Amino acid sequence: MNSNRIGKIVRFHRKISGLSREACARLAGVGKTAVYDVEHGKSTVQLDTLLKILAVMNIQIELQSPFMKQFEDEES
Amino acid sequence: MNSNRIGKIVRFHRKISGLSREACARLAGVGKTAVYDVEHGKSTVQLDTLLKILAVMNIQIELQSPFMKQFEDEES
DNA sequence: TCATTTTTACTGGTTTAGCAGCAAAAATAG
DNA sequence: CTATTTTTGCTGCTAAACCAGTAAAAATGA
Numbered sequence: 001m002n003s004n005r006i007g008k009i010v011r012f013h014r015k016i017s018g019l020s021r022e023a024c025a026r027l028a029g030v031g032k033t034a035v036y037d038v039e040h041g042k043s044t045v046q047l048d049t050l051l052k053i054l055a056v057m058n059i060q061i062e063l064q065s066p067f068m069k070q071f072e073d074e075e076s
Numbered sequence: 077m078n079s080n081r082i083g084k085i086v087r088f089h090r091k092i093s094g095l096s097r098e099a100c101a102r103l104a105g106v107g108k109t110a111v112y113d114v115e116h117g118k119s120t121v122q123l124d125t126l127l128k129i130l131a132v133m134n135i136q137i138e139l140q141s142p143f144m145k146q147f148e149d150e151e152s
Numbered sequence: 153t154c155a156t157t158t159t160t161a162c163t164g165g166t167t168t169a170g171c172a173g174c175a176a177a178a179a180t181a182g
Numbered sequence: 183c184t185a186t187t188t189t190t191g192c193t194g195c196t197a198a199a200c201c202a203g204t205a206a207a208a209a210t211g212a
Contacts, residue, residue, distance in 0.1 A: 001136070003123055009139055009144070012150075013141060013143060043122075044122045044124055045122065045123050046119075047082075047122070048120055051078070051119075059139050059141045060139070060141065061137065062077065062139075063135050063136065065136065066134075067092055068085070071084075071085060071088045071089075074088075
Protein backbone atom coordinates (compact mmCIF):
# COMPACT_ATOMS: atom_id res chain seq x y z
CA MET A 1 0.00 0.00 0.00
CA ASN A 2 1.25 3.46 -0.85
CA SER A 3 -0.13 6.96 -0.94
CA ASN A 4 -0.89 6.86 -4.65
CA ARG A 5 -3.03 3.80 -4.28
CA ILE A 6 -4.74 5.28 -1.25
CA GLY A 7 -5.53 8.35 -3.29
CA LYS A 8 -7.11 6.35 -6.07
CA ILE A 9 -9.15 4.37 -3.59
CA VAL A 10 -10.40 7.49 -1.88
CA ARG A 11 -11.36 9.14 -5.14
CA PHE A 12 -13.15 6.02 -6.32
CA HIS A 13 -15.19 5.83 -3.14
CA ARG A 14 -15.98 9.51 -3.14
CA LYS A 15 -17.30 9.27 -6.69
CA ILE A 16 -19.45 6.29 -5.74
CA SER A 17 -20.87 8.19 -2.82
CA GLY A 18 -21.71 11.08 -5.11
CA LEU A 19 -19.86 13.65 -3.04
CA SER A 20 -17.88 16.60 -4.27
CA ARG A 21 -14.50 17.27 -2.70
CA GLU A 22 -15.91 20.12 -0.69
CA ALA A 23 -18.81 18.05 0.56
CA CYS A 24 -16.45 15.26 1.51
CA ALA A 25 -14.13 17.66 3.24
CA ARG A 26 -16.98 19.23 5.17
CA LEU A 27 -18.24 15.85 6.34
CA ALA A 28 -14.74 14.78 7.35
CA GLY A 29 -14.06 18.03 9.10
CA VAL A 30 -10.99 18.84 7.04
CA GLY A 31 -10.21 21.39 4.37
CA LYS A 32 -10.85 20.74 0.71
CA THR A 33 -7.13 20.99 0.11
CA ALA A 34 -6.61 17.93 2.27
CA VAL A 35 -9.01 15.83 0.20
CA TYR A 36 -7.36 17.08 -2.96
CA ASP A 37 -3.93 16.19 -1.60
CA VAL A 38 -4.96 12.71 -0.47
CA GLU A 39 -6.51 11.91 -3.85
CA HIS A 40 -3.34 13.05 -5.54
CA GLY A 41 -1.27 10.64 -3.53
CA LYS A 42 0.41 13.16 -1.31
CA SER A 43 2.50 11.05 1.03
CA THR A 44 2.92 13.64 3.73
CA VAL A 45 -0.71 14.00 4.72
CA GLN A 46 -1.22 13.57 8.41
CA LEU A 47 -2.66 10.35 9.72
CA ASP A 48 -5.66 11.94 11.40
CA THR A 49 -6.54 13.83 8.25
CA LEU A 50 -6.45 10.61 6.24
CA LEU A 51 -8.40 8.65 8.83
CA LYS A 52 -11.16 11.26 8.90
CA ILE A 53 -11.54 11.06 5.15
CA LEU A 54 -11.46 7.26 5.13
CA ALA A 55 -14.12 7.22 7.83
CA VAL A 56 -16.45 9.37 5.77
CA MET A 57 -15.95 6.98 2.86
CA ASN A 58 -16.62 3.97 5.09
CA ILE A 59 -13.20 2.59 4.30
CA GLN A 60 -11.72 0.41 7.01
CA ILE A 61 -7.99 0.34 7.58
CA GLU A 62 -6.31 -2.81 8.79
CA LEU A 63 -2.77 -3.77 9.71
CA GLN A 64 -1.54 -7.26 8.97
CA SER A 65 1.54 -9.26 9.89
CA PRO A 66 2.41 -12.77 11.03
CA PHE A 67 2.36 -11.50 14.61
CA MET A 68 -1.02 -9.76 14.67
CA LYS A 69 -2.77 -12.76 16.17
CA GLN A 70 -0.25 -12.92 18.97
CA PHE A 71 -0.70 -9.19 19.53
CA GLU A 72 -4.44 -9.52 19.84
CA ASP A 73 -4.09 -12.43 22.23
CA GLU A 74 -1.77 -10.56 24.54
CA GLU A 75 -3.88 -7.44 24.27
CA SER A 76 -6.78 -8.80 26.29
CA MET B 77 -8.31 1.50 13.60
CA ASN B 78 -6.94 4.55 15.32
CA SER B 79 -3.57 6.02 16.10
CA ASN B 80 -3.43 4.59 19.60
CA ARG B 81 -3.94 1.08 18.34
CA ILE B 82 -1.41 1.63 15.59
CA GLY B 83 1.08 2.75 18.19
CA LYS B 84 0.58 -0.35 20.29
CA ILE B 85 0.95 -2.57 17.24
CA VAL B 86 4.15 -0.85 16.18
CA ARG B 87 5.66 -1.12 19.64
CA PHE B 88 4.72 -4.79 19.90
CA HIS B 89 6.36 -5.58 16.60
CA ARG B 90 9.45 -3.57 17.36
CA LYS B 91 9.91 -5.44 20.61
CA ILE B 92 9.52 -8.76 18.81
CA SER B 93 12.12 -7.74 16.28
CA GLY B 94 14.48 -6.83 19.09
CA LEU B 95 15.08 -3.33 17.83
CA SER B 96 15.56 -0.22 19.89
CA ARG B 97 13.75 2.92 18.82
CA GLU B 98 16.90 4.39 17.40
CA ALA B 99 17.69 1.26 15.43
CA CYS B 100 14.15 1.15 14.11
CA ALA B 101 14.29 4.80 13.20
CA ARG B 102 17.61 4.38 11.42
CA LEU B 103 16.31 1.45 9.40
CA ALA B 104 13.14 3.33 8.51
CA GLY B 105 15.02 6.46 7.61
CA VAL B 106 13.18 8.63 10.10
CA GLY B 107 14.10 10.30 13.35
CA LYS B 108 13.76 8.61 16.71
CA THR B 109 11.17 11.19 17.65
CA ALA B 110 8.92 9.90 14.88
CA VAL B 111 9.04 6.34 16.20
CA TYR B 112 8.40 7.62 19.69
CA ASP B 113 5.44 9.67 18.48
CA VAL B 114 3.91 6.81 16.50
CA GLU B 115 4.17 4.43 19.45
CA HIS B 116 2.50 7.01 21.64
CA GLY B 117 -0.47 7.20 19.34
CA LYS B 118 0.24 10.63 17.94
CA SER B 119 -2.48 11.14 15.39
CA THR B 120 -0.74 13.84 13.43
CA VAL B 121 2.19 11.80 12.21
CA GLN B 122 2.63 12.00 8.49
CA LEU B 123 1.58 9.09 6.33
CA ASP B 124 4.99 8.51 4.77
CA THR B 125 6.63 8.48 8.18
CA LEU B 126 4.16 5.87 9.40
CA LEU B 127 4.48 3.76 6.25
CA LYS B 128 8.27 3.70 6.53
CA ILE B 129 8.05 2.45 10.08
CA LEU B 130 5.40 -0.13 9.24
CA ALA B 131 7.55 -1.37 6.36
CA VAL B 132 10.53 -1.95 8.64
CA MET B 133 8.26 -3.92 10.97
CA ASN B 134 6.90 -5.94 8.04
CA ILE B 135 3.42 -4.75 8.80
CA GLN B 136 1.10 -4.61 5.83
CA ILE B 137 -1.60 -1.99 5.60
CA GLU B 138 -4.86 -2.74 3.87
CA LEU B 139 -7.98 -0.75 3.08
CA GLN B 140 -11.33 -2.50 3.12
CA SER B 141 -14.81 -1.56 2.02
CA PRO B 142 -17.75 -3.14 0.21
CA PHE B 143 -16.52 -1.46 -2.98
CA MET B 144 -12.88 -2.53 -2.95
CA LYS B 145 -13.52 -5.49 -5.25
CA GLN B 146 -15.19 -3.21 -7.76
CA PHE B 147 -12.27 -0.82 -7.50
CA GLU B 148 -9.75 -3.54 -8.23
CA ASP B 149 -11.78 -4.78 -11.19
CA GLU B 150 -11.98 -1.34 -12.79
CA GLU B 151 -8.33 -0.72 -11.99
CA SER B 152 -6.98 -3.16 -14.54
C1' DT C 153 -26.07 26.70 -26.52
C1' DC C 154 -25.74 28.52 -21.69
C1' DA C 155 -25.60 27.92 -16.62
C1' DT C 156 -24.06 25.35 -12.79
C1' DT C 157 -21.02 22.42 -10.57
C1' DT C 158 -16.69 20.43 -9.97
C1' DT C 159 -11.90 20.23 -10.31
C1' DT C 160 -7.43 22.09 -10.61
C1' DA C 161 -4.16 25.27 -9.02
C1' DC C 162 -2.41 28.95 -6.96
C1' DT C 163 -2.07 32.39 -2.65
C1' DG C 164 -0.58 34.04 2.19
C1' DG C 165 -0.88 33.00 6.98
C1' DT C 166 -0.82 29.97 10.98
C1' DT C 167 0.34 25.91 13.08
C1' DT C 168 3.15 22.10 13.77
C1' DA C 169 5.74 17.74 12.34
C1' DG C 170 10.14 16.15 12.15
C1' DC C 171 14.82 16.62 13.20
C1' DA C 172 19.26 16.35 16.13
C1' DG C 173 21.16 17.11 20.43
C1' DC C 174 21.03 16.79 25.14
C1' DA C 175 20.14 14.88 29.77
C1' DA C 176 17.84 12.24 33.20
C1' DA C 177 15.11 8.24 34.38
C1' DA C 178 14.29 3.41 33.69
C1' DA C 179 15.42 -1.02 32.27
C1' DT C 180 18.78 -4.50 31.23
C1' DA C 181 23.08 -7.00 31.48
C1' DG C 182 27.39 -8.42 33.53
C1' DC D 183 26.10 -3.31 42.76
C1' DT D 184 27.99 -1.36 38.46
C1' DA D 185 28.02 -0.47 33.59
C1' DT D 186 25.49 -0.24 29.47
C1' DT D 187 21.49 0.34 26.89
C1' DT D 188 17.05 2.05 26.27
C1' DT D 189 13.43 5.12 27.02
C1' DT D 190 11.43 9.39 28.13
C1' DG D 191 11.19 14.20 27.66
C1' DC D 192 12.79 18.43 26.74
C1' DT D 193 15.11 22.12 23.43
C1' DG D 194 15.24 25.43 19.13
C1' DC D 195 15.11 25.24 14.32
C1' DT D 196 13.48 24.47 9.55
C1' DA D 197 10.30 22.86 6.41
C1' DA D 198 5.87 22.14 5.27
C1' DA D 199 0.88 20.63 6.30
C1' DC D 200 -3.30 22.66 6.63
C1' DC D 201 -6.57 26.17 5.99
C1' DA D 202 -9.75 29.58 3.54
C1' DG D 203 -9.98 32.37 -0.34
C1' DT D 204 -9.70 33.13 -5.14
C1' DA D 205 -9.89 32.14 -10.02
C1' DA D 206 -9.74 29.66 -14.17
C1' DA D 207 -10.33 25.29 -16.56
C1' DA D 208 -13.09 21.23 -17.11
C1' DA D 209 -17.08 18.61 -16.68
C1' DT D 210 -22.00 18.24 -16.22
C1' DG D 211 -26.71 19.26 -17.13
C1' DA D 212 -30.81 21.75 -18.69
